[in-house]
Each structure stands twice: as structure tokens, then as C-alpha cells.
Amino acid sequence: MGASVTSRALAILGAFDGEHRALSLTDLAHRAGLPLATAHRLVGELHRWGALAREANGDYVIGRRIWQLGLLAPVQSGLRQAASPFLHDLYGTTLATVHLAVRDGLEVLYVERLAGHVSVPVVSRVGSRLPMHSTGVGKVLLAYAPEDVRMEALKALTRITAYTITQPARLLEQLKRVRAEGYATTGEEMSLGACSVAVPVRNGDSVVAALGMVVPDLRRQLPRLVSALQVAAHGIGRTLAGAPSVQWK
Numbered sequence: 001m002g003a004s005v006t007s008r009a010l011a012i013l014g015a016f017d018g019e020h021r022a023l024s025l026t027d028l029a030h031r032a033g034l035p036l037a038t039a040h041r042l043v044g045e046l047h048r049w050g051a052l053a054r055e056a057n058g059d060y061v062i063g064r065r066i067w068q069l070g071l072l073a074p075v076q077s078g079l080r081q082a083a084s085p086f087l088h089d090l091y092g093t094t095l096a097t098v099h100l101a102v103r104d105g106l107e108v109l110y111v112e113r114l115a116g117h118v119s120v121p122v123v124s125r126v127g128s129r130l131p132m133h134s135t136g137v138g139k140v141l142l143a144y145a146p147e148d149v150r151m152e153a154l155k156a157l158t159r160i161t162a163y164t165i166t167q168p169a170r171l172l173e174q175l176k177r178v179r180a181e182g183y184a185t186t187g188e189e190m191s192l193g194a195c196s197v198a199v200p201v202r203n204g205d206s207v208v209a210a211l212g213m214v215v216p217d218l219r220r221q222l223p224r225l226v227s228a229l230q231v232a233a234h235g236i237g238r239t240l241a242g243a244p245s246v247q248w249k
């Protein structure tokens with residue numbers, strides 16, 4: 001029995017990932033495992049509905065309609081709503097780039113971002129995924145992740161910059177320190193010229209997200225930034241505790 005129309009359409013959407021954000025029709029057909037004619041028909045329907053958008057050069061990208069639907073997911077919508085005032089207060093106090101992220105498998109999924117005034121190379125975007133071991137929010141989420149997730153992540157430590165930690169023992173020691181001290185830092189491990197600091201966001205006893213900032217240098221302002229992040233994270237957690245409609249998985 002052949003694949004259904006639904007499974008073929010999902011295969012097209014599944015062809016996109018963090019390393020393939022824009023694809024030609026030919027590439028879409030290849031990555032989805034579909035004949036070019038079938039891909040052409042389905043891509044046209046997805047484009048008309050808004051699931052795909054077309055760039056000026058003819059490549060296709062994920063459309064805004066998909067992101068709008070994603071925001072309706074209980075975890076993301078409830079978290080973003082609870083966090084919004086605290087993120088804006090944090091941004092207003094520090095003028096730094098502020099991130100709110102959750103764990104998605106072995107990656108960090110960024111659900112909110114406020115761009116700072118200081119020019120710092122930041123590769124994350126809302127909806128983007130990055131490795132956990134090279135980001136501040138990722139280290140927080142990895143530190144509090146189940147043991148099997150940590151072990152899987154340690155098997156896939158890739159070098160992104162010369163400062164990325166790829167030694168499992170060294171990373172484990174850092175994660176232990178995160179749990180003891182309540183915050184994580186990075187120094188140019190994801191982007192040269194960018195440092196980050198992040199803290200956990202709790203809903204009750206569970207760590208459900210990470211809140212972080214990206215700055216050019218942490219040496220002189222780490223205590224102040226950690227304090228500001230922890231105050232904001234505590235506020236988000238208190239708001240989540242009073243929102244019983246949000247279910248965390």
C-alpha cells in the first residue's frame with residue numbers, strides 16, 4: 001500500500017531542519033523521497049495554504065502558518081505568555097539579548113528572543129534549534145535532563161568554535177557545577193565574540209525551560225546578570241504555578 005497524501009505532505013515538511021532552512025523543489029523532492037511531479041503538486045498546495053513560503057530565488061522555507069500553529073501548543077503558548085513580562089523587564093534592565101528556551105530531544109528550541117542593543121553575534125532565532133552543549137540555555141537544560149538524555153548528548157559533542165567543549169568528562173563537570181550553583185555560562189562556544197549565562201525556569205520541582213542572556217563579556221558583570229536572571233526565572237515559575245491549564249511533559 002502506497003504512502004498517503006498526508007504522509008507525503010508531512011515528509012515534505014520534515015525535509016526542513018536546522019541545517020536545511022531553505023530548499024529548492026528538487027531538493028525537497030529528494031529529501032522527502034518523492035517523485036518530482038508529486039513534490040511539485042504537494043508543495044504548491046502547501047504554499048497556497050501558507051505552510052510553505054517561497055523566497056525570491058525560488059527556494060521554499062517554512063511558512064508563517066506553521067509557526068502560528070506551533071504557538072498554540074500548550075507548552076509553548078503557556079510558557080511564552082507567562083514569561084513575556086519578565087523577559088521585557090529583563091531586557092529593559094540589561095539591554096542584552098534575552099533567550100527563553102526548552103529542550104527538544106537533544107537540542108535547544110528557542111521559543112522567545114529579544115534582541116539586545118549591544119552588537120553581539122547571535123545565531124539563535126525564535127523557532128531555531130541549537131546544540132545543548134555549546135549554549136548557556138542548553139547547558140542548563142542538559143544539566144537537569146534525564147540521565148539517558150545526558151548520555152546521548154555526550155556521544156554527539158561537535159566542535160563549533162575553537163572554544164566549544166567536546167570532552168565528555170569536562171562537560172559533565174560543568175553540568176555538575178550548574179546544578180550546584182544554579183546557572184550556566186559559555187565563552188565563545190557557539191559564536192566567536194559572544195558569551196552567555198543562563199538559569200533554570202521551574203514549574204514546581206521540575207525544570208521546564210531555561211532563561212539566558214548573550215553579552216560580549218561576562219567577567220565584570222556575571223553576578224549582576226545571574227541575579228537578574230534568577231529574579232525573572234522565579235517570577236516566571238510563580239506565574240506558571242498559578243496556571244493549571246498548562247501541562248508539562
